[in-house]
Amino acid sequence: MFTMILICLLILLLIILDFKLGKKSHQNNARILPFAETTGDYRLYKNGAPLFEDLFQEISEAQVQVDIFFYLISSDQAGRDFLQVLKNKAREGVPVRLLTDRLGGYQMSKSIRSDLKDAGVQFQFSAVPGFPYFFYKLNRRNHRKITVIDGKIAYVGGFNIGRNYLGENPKFGDWRDYHLRLTGPVVKELHHVFLDDWYGATGEKHAPSVHHAEAKHPVKVMATDGVKLEHEFLQMIERAQQEILIGTPYFIPTRKLMDALKQSLERGITLRIMVPLKADHPFVKEAAIPYLEQLYRFGAHIHLYDNGFYHAKTLIVDQSLADIGTANFDRRSLFLNKEVNTFVYDESFINDLRKGYMDDVQNSIPFNEEWLAQRSLATKINVQIAKLLRPLL
Incomplete structure (x- = not known):
């Protein structure tokens, strides 16, 4: 019995050491892809x-190349x-490159990959x-x-591929x-992000396709690799003068972000946060509850989306800046993750996005004293367990 306990403690110690050393290595070697503000025209999708x-349809009409990354592809x-x-x-002879995350793409079996290869898909x-650092990299x-x-059209956002x-x-x-x-022009920057991921997976370097299409709306791509994202969110929150709208399936902020949100409430700014009522992963809903309760008691409006599952990731500030992406x-x-977000500054687009957000508020349950009491x-036990798992959620 003593030997078994000793072995378990040793394994735990090795995992902790692996994680700490892996984190240090990651921070020293993170892939930084800085992009300046550019232009792009866009269309928003809210349904699959x-x-x-x-x-x-647009993949089937491609003439030059198709490059695709999805975190998850269902079978x-x-x-x-x-x-x-x-x-x-x-x-048809058009180069097709497909990437998926190793864990998110677990349903990409050997037979599926073999069929892709036989058809010419890379x-x-x-x-x-x-x-080293296997646990951290996991x-x-x-x-x-x-x-x-074709270097002309890009898609980016929260949807994966599957019936869900x-x-x-x-x-x-x-x-x-x-x-x-x-x-x-924004397409070139998103292509650069994909090709950097392709290089990381294969060692092959490729230049992004260049097409001199014009666009009128200012946009900015933010590609993060486990660094810089907290800073970007902080800047968005701190610039707010009237309103902050947050939509996310998982709400587990850092102390810096919590302090910034509380300070915004103290400045009289309206803060709304929308999360799903349902959970699609263990403990993530429970992990969010203590943070949501704190902000609720500071005066935030918390909404539990109940018209299906809420997977949208957005941050809207003062109807002047909106972030849509994967984070x-x-x-x-x-x-931890590699993410890619798009900052949009067009007032008309943001107004439409805000209207959609507020429509979803109508299909939500209020996070309030009554909900907390029920x-x-x-759930209360899982909240305590989730506190221990926050760094991995």
């Missing part, structure tokens, strides 16, 4: 069906349809765990979702998310 329809009918479009295009896993995921077609994202999973129901279709408001996105004993 129209997104998939347009995405699949269900939606996933099979997606892969079939890629195989058809590759058989497939690779990204962020493959290895030594937690460091590439969470991006980028598509670049079409609202066909009865457990979650309708799936609320945000995804952008972009054209103009959640949690420790994993802030300090929590089950199991």
